[in-house]
Structures are given as C-alpha cells and as structure tokens.
Amino acid sequence: MLEMRTRKVGASVAITLPKELNIPVDKDFIVSKTADGSLIFVPKIKNPLDELPDDFVMADEFSEAVLTESEID
16 A cells, blocks of 8 residues: 655645556546545546537437326326
8 A cells, every 4th residue: 555645736636646557648637525524536537518519410210209198197
C-alpha cells in the first residue's frame, strides 16, 4: 500500500501520484468524496455521442406504438 501526503500548491491542496502507479499525464478524472472522507478517482471517458456527425438523426421506432387497455392501468 502506498502512502501519500497532501501539500499546498497556491490556493489548492495537491497529492503527488508516484510514477509506479503509471498514471498518464493530462488524464482527466471524476472525483467523489465518500461519507468517511475517502476519495475515489475514476478516469473520465469520452462521450461517444460527442463524435456523431452534426446531421445525425435517430429513427423513431415508437412513433406508431399504441398502448393496450391493460398497459394504461
């Protein structure tokens, strides 16, 4: 288990991650703080929908769907 210490950098608090963790430079993370103060870092993934062409249109397969009486209640 690795131990690290926080340090002040400007107005922020920083934790330096050791090289042996092989964390790439300029990697974005989503950070959560749990009730007990633990920090969870999850690598941020690219949103695949951001790469769709501007003229992309999704077909509406339910436009003619009709509910039966049993589905309404």
